[in-house]
Amino acid sequence: MHHTLDIQDLHFSYPDGRVALRGVSLFINPGEKTALVGPNGSGKSTLLLHLNGILRGEGEVHVCGKELTDDSLRQIRALVGLVFQDPDDQLFSQSVYEDVAFGPLYMGLPKEELEQRVRQALEDVGMAGSETRVPHHLSEGEKKRVAIATVLSMDPEVLVLDEPTAGLDPRGRRELIQLLRGLPQTMLVATHDMRMVAELFERTVIIDEGQVVGDGQTAQILAEPHLLARHGLEAP
Amino acid sequence: MHIDLTDQYQHRESLIHHLDPRVKVVVTLFFILVVGLVRHGSWIAFGALFLGVLGYAAASRLGMFYAVRRSFIAIPFLLAAAPLPFIIPGPTLISFPALNLTISEPGTIRFVSIMLRSFIAVQAGILLAATTPFPDLVWAMCSLRIPRPLVAVIAFMYRYIFVLADEVIRLMRARAARSPEIPGKGKPSLLWRGRVTGSMVGSLFLRSLDRSERVYGAMASRGYDGEMRTYSTFQMRGADWISLIVFSLLILGSLSLMFLR
Amino acid sequence: MLFSPTPLHIPDGFLSIGVSVVGWILAVVFIGIALRQTKDQLGERQVPLMGVIAAFIFAAQAINFPVAAGTSGHLLGGTLAAIVLGPWAGTLVMTAVIAVQALLFQDGGLLAMGWNIMNMGVITTFTGYAVYMLVIRFLGPTTRSRLIGGFVGAWLSVIVSASAAAIQLAISGTSPLHLGLPAMAGVHAIIGLGEAIITVGAIGLLQASRPEVLTTGETAPGKRTATFTLVGLLVALAVAAFSPLASARPDGLEFIAELQGFLGLAQGPSFELMPDYTLPFLSDPVLTTMLAVAVGTLVVFGLAWLIARSSVHRGTVRD
Ligand SMILES: Nc1ncnc2c1ncn2[C@@H]1O[C@H](COP(=O)(O)OP(=O)(O)OP(=O)(O)O)[C@@H](O)[C@H]1O
Ligand SMILES: [Mg+2]
Numbered sequence: 001m002h003h004t005l006d007i008q009d010l011h012f013s014y015p016d017g018r019v020a021l022r023g024v025s026l027f028i029n030p031g032e033k034t035a036l037v038g039p040n041g042s043g044k045s046t047l048l049l050h051l052n053g054i055l056r057g058e059g060e061v062h063v064c065g066k067e068l069t070d071d072s073l074r075q076i077r078a079l080v081g082l083v084f085q086d087p088d089d090q091l092f093s094q095s096v097y098e099d100v101a102f103g104p105l106y107m108g109l110p111k112e113e114l115e116q117r118v119r120q121a122l123e124d125v126g127m128a129g130s131e132t133r134v135p136h137h138l139s140e141g142e143k144k145r146v147a148i149a150t151v152l153s154m155d156p157e158v159l160v161l162d163e164p165t166a167g168l169d170p171r172g173r174r175e176l177i178q179l180l181r182g183l184p185q186t187m188l189v190a191t192h193d194m195r196m197v198a199e200l201f202e203r204t205v206i207i208d209e210g211q212v213v214g215d216g217q218t219a220q221i222l223a224e225p226h227l228l229a230r231h232g233l234e235a236p
Numbered sequence: 237m238h239i240d241l242t243d244q245y246q247h248r249e250s251l252i253h254h255l256d257p258r259v260k261v262v263v264t265l266f267f268i269l270v271v272g273l274v275r276h277g278s279w280i281a282f283g284a285l286f287l288g289v290l291g292y293a294a295a296s297r298l299g300m301f302y303a304v305r306r307s308f309i310a311i312p313f314l315l316a317a318a319p320l321p322f323i324i325p326g327p328t329l330i331s332f333p334a335l336n337l338t339i340s341e342p343g344t345i346r347f348v349s350i351m352l353r354s355f356i357a358v359q360a361g362i363l364l365a366a367t368t369p370f371p372d373l374v375w376a377m378c379s380l381r382i383p384r385p386l387v388a389v390i391a392f393m394y395r396y397i398f399v400l401a402d403e404v405i406r407l408m409r410a411r412a413a414r415s416p417e418i419p420g421k422g423k424p425s426l427l428w429r430g431r432v433t434g435s436m437v438g439s440l441f442l443r444s445l446d447r448s449e450r451v452y453g454a455m456a457s458r459g460y461d462g463e464m465r466t467y468s469t470f471q472m473r474g475a476d477w478i479s480l481i482v483f484s485l486l487i488l489g490s491l492s493l494m495f496l497r
Numbered sequence: 498m499l500f501s502p503t504p505l506h507i508p509d510g511f512l513s514i515g516v517s518v519v520g521w522i523l524a525v526v527f528i529g530i531a532l533r534q535t536k537d538q539l540g541e542r543q544v545p546l547m548g549v550i551a552a553f554i555f556a557a558q559a560i561n562f563p564v565a566a567g568t569s570g571h572l573l574g575g576t577l578a579a580i581v582l583g584p585w586a587g588t589l590v591m592t593a594v595i596a597v598q599a600l601l602f603q604d605g606g607l608l609a610m611g612w613n614i615m616n617m618g619v620i621t622t623f624t625g626y627a628v629y630m631l632v633i634r635f636l637g638p639t640t641r642s643r644l645i646g647g648f649v650g651a652w653l654s655v656i657v658s659a660s661a662a663a664i665q666l667a668i669s670g671t672s673p674l675h676l677g678l679p680a681m682a683g684v685h686a687i688i689g690l691g692e693a694i695i696t697v698g699a700i701g702l703l704q705a706s707r708p709e710v711l712t713t714g715e716t717a718p719g720k721r722t723a724t725f726t727l728v729g730l731l732v733a734l735a736v737a738a739f740s741p742l743a744s745a746r747p748d749g750l751e752f753i754a755e756l757q758g759f760l761g762l763a764q765g766p767s768f769e770l771m772p773d774y775t776l777p778f779l780s781d782p783v784l785t786t787m788l789a790v791a792v793g794t795l796v797v798f799g800l801a802w803l804i805a806r807s808s809v810h811r812g813t814v815r816d
């Protein structure tokens with residue numbers, strides 16, 4: 001079983017006592033592109049942060065068949081490419097090159113391969129030639145794309161993205177959707193962008209108050225206005 | 237809204253811009269050290285060092301007076317040295333009997349020397365910042381054996397200055413938008429305004445704290461293990477060594493001028 | 498422009514080489530210990546947390562409020578950083594801020610940076626933190642005592658570090674102590690009020706919305722070390738300030754005159770090559786005093802650190 005994500009009965013509360021996940025179970029097939037939708041504060045970001053062990057709750061998380069434990073943590077972080085919602089959190093280095101090279105550097109890759117990976121990742125997101133640019137000087141759409149390149153350079157099996165289209169103008173959004181469509185990885189994407197959901201993802205999972213409340217083919221889910229309305233969502 | 241703090245660096249195609257940043261850092265520090273070693277009143281040595289700064293600016297294609305125009309930042313501090321001409325005993329230069337004040341020659345020499353020192357030293361700093369991109373400076377610090385975590389903190393700080401400065405501007409704008417001044421109505425007290433400012437600082441701190449947590453998450457998820465790693469960027473070439481030696485000799489030569497009269 | 502030069506950033510040229518070197522030696526020692534302490538305290542979060550908080554201090558210094566006649570109050574931040582992160586992390590954060598201000602904006606010199614780090618990164622954070630903790634200790638960990646502690650701590654920290662700067666300037670022969678010390682302390686007693694008010698405002702907000710942030714700082718390591726270090730530093734500064742004065746009559750004029758004798762600067766312009774000329778930092782009694790003081794501080798400090806460490810060990814064993 002490769003490229004899969006398997007979450008079983010995951011519970012999590014923040015240190016201040018707020019319960020964010022109440023028993024989430026989810027299985028995602030190899031190569032499947034899945035959308036994760038739900039109202040603000042429903043627990044989407046919290047769930048994604050569990051997928052490479054940034055947060056650790058009760059329950060089990062398996063990535064590519066491996067259980068996430070203290071021992072497998074570093075290995076799993078190399079398998080799961082997690083892109084944060086705010087690219088200013090993702091891009092913390094002084095140049096685009098350094099940022100895209102960060103993951104490979106910690107994977108201990110030799111210099112030639114590292115350079116090759118950086119070049120390839122930037123090319124994949126259409127940002128070739130921007131190695132020396134300063135992250136602060138990039139446009140919002142460019143930042144989002146470089147943020148994705150920072151995990152593509154690690155050649156992950158699974159891509160986990162938090163609201164990739166938030167804050168993008170229509171063209172930037174269109175380009176991003178094209179980019180995601182072309183990527184072969186298993187994907188779990190949290191988003192409020194229902195039009196993108198309809199266009200890009202074969203499967204949709206609805207989460208509300210820390211629980212999975214709907215899961216199925218995107219076309220089916222979008223055809224249930226009552227379900228959507230109950231959880232503060234709208235069909236596009 | 238972006239604030240451009242990077243305009244300290246001025247890109248040009250010059251020999252100096254292409255030098256290894258370590259050479260520039262070492263030469264600048266050495267220069268500033270020598271400026272501090274020149275004895276008071278050694279005008280020839282001060283003159284030579286000033287010419288050196290002008291020449292360096294010209295060689296960087298920044299224009300000879302680039303640094304001079306930006307070097308007045310130390311002026312307020314001169315106030316600290318201002319009493320020197322009046323209180324150091326010695327041959328009188330000018331006296332104001334009405335005020336019971338005299339200006340002494342050694343005091344004046346000392347004051348002018350301090351002024352020249354800070355004036356020349358600050359230009360060296362300006363030229364370093366103008367000819368070296370900050371990331372290169374950070375790299376140079378790292379390879380000059382400044383502890384890596386400290387350098388990494390500085391690099392992170394530089395990155396997030398921009399992001400937080402944008403947040404500050406938004407905060408200040410929001411405050412301005414909600415502080416109308418109605419003619420005839422009193423303004424809120426100073427204490428109140430100060431505390432509002434404090435609350436802004438506090439909430440900016442909380443946001444920064446949360447951000448640092450997210451940044452840490454983004455690092456950890458890409459394999460960060462607590463050690464900062466870097467790769468080498470620059471190699472010392474022949475031109476770098478030659479420049480290092482030539483600049484050092486020029487600086488030492490200028491210093492030796494203070495023994496002349 | 499998003500920064501304003503403050504009178505505490507000493508530019509190059511105002512401190513003699515000897516005084517600057519002593520400042521750097523002290524700064525290097527303190528930074529070294531701060532690096533180790535914060536690594537223990539923060540682990541993998543050390544770099545991202547302190548980097549972002551350093552950017553925060555830099556940005557927060559730009560948030561000002563108009564006081565009067567074109568002047569405005571704003572923050573230096575040493576005390577606030579120490580209160581929320583602990584004194585060692587505060588030292589490191591302020592060091593980064595001072596380094597960037599000097600490198601990028603020439604706000605504060607490079608040779609003078611050692612003392613700038615000591616004044617604004619060590620003395621402010623430790624004074625502010627020690628006072629804050631002292632007040633909490635006596636009045637209990639209530640909101641009121643935090644606000645009082647923050648106010649007094651922030652205010653005193655600015656005055657103490659301004660006085661320290663005045664002493665360094667006096668020893669360098671740049672500014673007579675009898676004028677410089679009252680002037681620096683006086684001006685900063687007023688500037689410090691802005692610092693105190695803003696610090697209190699920030700503590701108030703943290704207390705109301707995320708009180709756990711304050712307790713993190715209060716339980717950060719280095720409390721005992723900070724107290725010892727602070728005492729050692731203050732003693733050192735007092736000795737450094739008054740040793741040249743104590744030998745002569747405590748009169749600024751005499752002091753400066755004497756200082757010129759020390760530094761060999763009062764003689765008229767030299768005509769010959771000065772065969773017996775020595776570099777000023779080798780034959781300088783003031784400097785010898787300073788070095789002695791520095792060594793003394795380090796010894797006191799080392800002792801304090803050992804004591805603190807052994808007590809920390811015992812603490813962890815008991816847990
Ligand atoms: N660091 C934190 N500390 C305490 N509570 C938190 C923290 N982060 C999130 N929460 C809470 O956990 C719950 C889930 O938050 P989460 O960020 O996962 O929601 P989300 O679905 O991503 O929302 P959005 O659509 O707004 O991004 C919310 O109630 C939120 O207030
Ligand atoms: Mg979210």
